[in-house]
Amino acid sequence: MSPSECPSVEFGCHLPVFGPAATRANLLTFAREMEGLGYESLWASDHIVVPHAISSRYPYNATGKFPLPPDATFLEPLTALGMVAAVTERAKLGTTVLVLPHRHPVLAAKALATLDHLSEGRVILGAGVGWMREEIELLGAPFDQRGAWSDEAIRVMRACWGDERTSFQGRFFTFSDMGCFPKPVRGDIPIWMGGHARPALRRIVALADGWHAAFPTAEGLEAGVRELREECARQHRPFEELTITLRAGLALRTSPGGPDRKALQGTPEEIVGDLRRYQALGVSHVLMEASYRDPAQMIRTFETFASDIRPLV
């Protein structure tokens, strides 16, 4: 595909929701400024506690160690997005990702529908099954069955959003004849599932509206898209129905990187190249995360991207 045949790409920004930058002033200022710069979406992540001892391997860096200390501030994402909803008008509001086992699905469905209602239809549910055993078990979900639990949780949420009278009978959740209102403004909330293992890809094709890849390498993304196409064929679902999205760290550099350079971390030319590659794979939404260490610098990074890089894509 040439770039002109590719779908246009939307861009989102990860909000300052953890560490010392996670203050009211930073959150609201950043959200307003990013919307003003034309970014299409704003995102928050989800941890409820950070255990002092973590046995599970963190899947998104080389060390396998969760990068935040137990005493790091980590905002509850739907509360943070509620604040952001009030001071923005147009930007979509997403979770990257909401860890499904952290919340009873009826509560999650209600909070998301409320956020959608009060933001007038702007919510995207990025969702995952989680990886941190201690946190998931603390919240009462069975870690080793979190996949099956999460599949059912998605069905419960969709029932809450879609049915006039909601009933559900499953392995983990059973109830009958309840009213769950407000309904989402658009009738449903798009669900973009994270994960890259085979069960995750099966879940995406069976239950979700899109794939939300977390920090993929170019090869990982390519392999994932290929496997999603195969899985779509197996499940008789048109691949084109899926929205392909990803989250990546953004860092602007002045000199070209070496062979280990990560995607979206480099010179403007390198980043444009990365984005064109994404586009060719069918990626339609890129969520970027810049270093929080200096909130003013974080805003400048996104300003530069908006003014100097985005027009080239």
Added chain:
Amino acid sequence: MDFGWHLPCYGPLATRENLIRVAQEAEACALESVFVSDHLALPFEAATPYEGSRSGAFPIPPSASFLEPLTALAVVAAVTERVSLGTTVLVLPHRHPVLAAKTIATLDHLSGGRVIVGAGVGWLREEIEMLGVPYDRRGAWSDEALDVMKRCWADERSKHAGEFFRFGDVGCYPKPVQEPYPPLWIGGRSAAAYRRVARFGDGFHAAWSPPDLMRDQIREVFTACGEVGRLGTDLTFSVRAGFAVRDQPSSRPTASLVGPAAFVIEQIARYAGVGVGHIVLEAPLRSLEEHLSLMHRFIEEIRPFTEDA
């Protein structure tokens, strides 16, 4: 006397514009607080009677919009600066206590320390069971949940070992701005509720109690305090009351502040006389304009005459 306004958080008025406008107007009118309520799903057939109506029927139909309260308060927190943000009441069994503590701490952090946690054990069997909590043990469950929430808010390393919850050594941050945690006002109308106030509460928050009943309840709370060796003089006594200005007082038990302005002023004086320090005004209104005009009538015709009380 402090006053709060119940926000349009359910029914057709529960829109972005109305929620924000009413909250901002409450702040501009120097009301001390705004409050929202908590239902996640309503049964089409309810087995449990509602104590707030004579018939026992819940006055809000199951097909009515009912906003998730902490999400609604987050929206309100972003567009206000000073007004307190309360729940009347957060039904404890609706949320895992660690998640509830995290969400409330986040709201307190982002609002600059403005949260008031009105909390109760709930009454609606179908809703509580739907959320996975044993209805008949919701009192014990809620007591333990309050313990867990306090551990999450106050401790550097939180841990807990109980009947319903068990975990070791986790970090729960942010901590609330208010130290060691936001005011915890316990609701309910039973001996167990008064004991819970004595054991856990910074306040007692009654739903719909007229002044005479409030007097009895406050006495019972002090008795319960005595049983655990607490004076209770630090407690805030708060009531959620139906409010409207009209020619005749209402005979409905939930409508203790409905009537001519002079009657409402007298009733507020009665509340003050029995020790109430905070009233959440809730009016059954049909439009944003009605909310704003009733709020203005309260500020002009009633509040100035309650200051001596």
